Amino acid sequence: MRLTTKGRYAVTAMLDLALHSSERPVSLADISQRQDISLSYLEQLFSKLRRCNLVSSVRGPGGGYRLSRGGGDIFVAQIIDAVNDTFDATGCGGKADCQQGEVCLTHYLWCDLSDQIHGFLSAISLSQLLEKREVLTIAARQDARSDAGQRVPAIEIKGDTLLVTEI
Amino acid sequence: MRLTTKGRYAVTAMLDLALHSSERPVSLADISQRQDISLSYLEQLFSKLRRCNLVSSVRGPGGGYRLSRGGGDIFVAQIIDAVNDTFDATGCGGKADCQQGEVCLTHYLWCDLSDQIHGFLSAISLSQLLEKREVLTIAARQDARSDAGQRVPAIEIKGDTLLVTEI
DNA sequence: CGATTACCTACTAAATTGGTCAACTATAAG
DNA sequence: CTTATAGTTGACCAATTTAGTAGGTAATCG
DSSP: OOBOHHHHHHHHHHHHHHHHOSSSOBOHHHHHHHHTOOHHHHHHHHHHHHHTTSEEEEOSTTOEEEESSOGGGOBHHHHHHHHOOOOOTTSTTTOSOOOSHHHHHHHHHHHHHHHHHHHHHHTOBHHHHHHHHHHHHHHHHHHTOSSOOOOOEEEEEETTEEEEEEO | OOBOHHHHHHHHHHHHHHHHOSSSOBOHHHHHHHHTOOHHHHHHHHHHHHHTTSEEEEOSTTOEEEESSOGGGOBHHHHHHHHOOOOOTTSTTTOSOOOSHHHHHHHHHHHHHHHHHHHHHHTOBHHHHHHHHHHHHHHHHHHHHHOOOOOOOOEEEETTEEEEOOO
């Protein structure tokens, strides 16, 4: 398990996707603008996310990416694993020159810690993160009650109806 | 919180230190041999570990390093933080151009995950790891003998928090 | 003294991160 | 059919980090 900025970018992008893909697919350009991640870097990340079946793509005008399944079935660990292609574990696992049992054990202990964290992140879904976000948003609104509540509505024109969704 | 090979090297070296420093100080050359880490890289790591008061040094022949205090008072998170000097958090925390509350929130959620992992690793001491090592050694011996391999789960996932019951 | 070992600085090679660019392909809208 | 949109791929690049080297100084012990 590796925790780097790469994984954070991926999780952030997936959160953005989960937030905005209720109606139409979300283009990487949109995510790039909203989350301030370079478009080309997003392309790299989503190429891997797609290969791991975490997102599905829709081509052509109005296309973009969607979560491949519900946010409740996509877990943070899956996202991080998808973009960290080289999970060589310990370098010791593969090599046969582990001269002493002791070396193996210390490596094993590190693996164990890593696995525990992996298990932790495997239990947190995108939906759970979003729920937490809602809680935090409400808390923030209550904090800044006196000021303008600045809710940001997303207005979409769908056919002949006007869709106003509060985010 | 960053989990990379650097931190793993540091934890491995500290485990080696905890294992062998009961009598005399342990030289980096010894650790280098036993754990197959280059001596110079160990010097870099231990320079930081010493600056963070995790180890104390003894110069001269027969010198080396010792844990600065009992293994029960040194925690994995401290070791990892010591060698990862640049803990810039999210890059968003400092920057003021967080245009929308939304961006801050996704970043905040990542921070929150990271903090939970940090808290998790802050609860695991070197001594606990060593105890686990003993358990595993015994278990391995028992496995080899009677094929009764059962691994005791030390950490439970309860909601989105980690319960460290016993290690 | 001389051997040992920590300690320090500078340097280098490899890998990773983050990003750019260009060409290409599939698709949907007009 | 044409064209714009948008995904896909691959090559390339700069900055940073990781990992390791080389060479020296300082302290300490026998």
